[in-house]
Amino acid sequence: MEHVLVTGGAGYIGSHACKALKKDGFTPVTYDSLVTGWKDSVKFGPFEQGDLLDRARLDEVFATYKPVAVMHFAALSQVGESMKEPGLYWRNNVMGSLSLIEAAAASGVKNFVFSSTCATYGEQDNVVLDESSVQKPINSYGASKRAVEDILANFGEAYGLQHVIFRYFNVAGADPEGEIGEHHRPETHLIPIMLEAIDGTRPALTIFGTDYETPDGTCIRDYVHVCDLVDAHVLGLKWLMDGKGSRVFNLGTGDGFSVREVIEQSRAVTNKAVPYEEGPRRAGDCTKLVSGSTRAEVELGWTPDRSNMNQMIEDAWNWHRTGHYDG
Ligand code: UDP
Structure with a gap:
């Protein structure tokens, strides 16, 4: 069986990728430091604990498994934190990725799938965000991901490291079979925080900013179901293994939801009130991030069929009520 090295395989998206x-x-080999991941979520293949900056450990893992490809999820991913501690983001996300990419190239791996973000586009008024849009990130998180995209372009030229870059919009939902789900400590993402407010494990959701230039004053995002998202990664891997070459794909549905709309849908799905209060803007947030591309559908044959808001909230709610990790 062919091995795929999955960095961040103990995290939210990485664990769903391992299952897919x-x-x-394929046999997914999880490489994870467990700084933000959960050992309990590694259920679908071998686990190797390690840090991206530990080059000797990476070399050992590449030599042991001889993976046909790398899927690189391991990263810090909180916009707010990235504005307060940019060094963390440049060290972990950029230097960590450089160490991994060098190790991959040195071991002869030719296929690399990278999780990037729509935050690389930044704040753009009335612009349809497709893969050729200008990238001008307004937060350190987006800047760190864009830097890794540049590193991959250079390593592609120098070593033939073919790469698929996925620029995610907002990822939500959980495994419908309930084996794995979203679990961050601390939690910072809208939907899980809202579910905690609904079930009373936190007093209320705070809406970050109600004075944005949007119809209801709150930020607009494009949400994708985590299972659809990881299906695209498997298609991207096959694209590379078929020799189709390096390519960038947005992963979003093209539908935008404001924070208030997500609150309203959550109330409808759970049939419970969402306690919330209105607060100031969070530094680093863009007004609107919605994909304007169907390249993944057209070229990869991607069919994001679970990515409707009700389904995403329902799957997240089921996981929230029934699943958890102890370690
Ligand atoms: N958000 C919010 N309150 C929260 C968490 C998030 O109002 O407690 C808003 C946030 O400002 C953004 C949207 O919800 O407009 C999605 O934020 P999240 O952190 O889930 O993802 P991001 O878009 O930052 O990747």
Whole structure:
């Protein structure tokens, strides 16, 4: 069986990717420091604990498994934190990725799938965000991801490291079979925070900013179901293994939801009130991030069929009530 090295395989998106890879006949090897990930979520293949900055450890893991490809999820991903501690983001996300990319190139790996973000586009008024849009990130998180995109372009030229870059919009939902789900400590993302407010494990959700230039004053995002998102990664891996070359794909649905709309849908799905209060803007937030591209559908044959808001909230709610990790 072919091995795929999955960095961040113990995290939210990485663990779902491992499940999808296993279903497709690959053996996912999780490489994770467990700084933000959960060992309990590693259920679909071997686990190797390690830091991206530990080059000797990476070399050892590449030599042991001889992976056909790398899927690189391991990263810090909080916009707010990235504005307060940019050094953390440049060290972990940029230097960590450089160490991994160098190790991959040195071991002869030719296929690399990278999780990037729509935050690389930044604040753009009335611009349709497709893969050729200018990238001008307004937060350190987005800047760190864009830097890694540049590193991959250079390593592609120098070593033939073919790469698929996925620029995610907002990821939500959980495994419908309930084996894995979203679990961050501390939690910072809108939907899980809202579910905590609904079930009373936190007093209320704070809406970050109600004076944006949007119809209801709150930020607009494009939400994708985590299972659809990882399906695109398996398609991207096959794209590379078929020799189709380096390519960038947005992963979003093209539908935008404001924070207030997500609150309203959550009330409808759970049939419970959402306690919330209105607060100031969070530094680094863009007004609106919605994908304007169907390249992944057209070229990869991606069908994001679970990415409707009700389904995402329902799957997240089921996981929230029934699933958890102890370690
Ligand atoms: N948000 C909010 N309150 C929260 C968390 C998030 O109002 O407690 C808003 C945030 O300002 C953004 C949207 O919800 O407009 C999505 O934020 P999240 O952190 O989930 O993802 P991001 O877009 O930062 O990747």
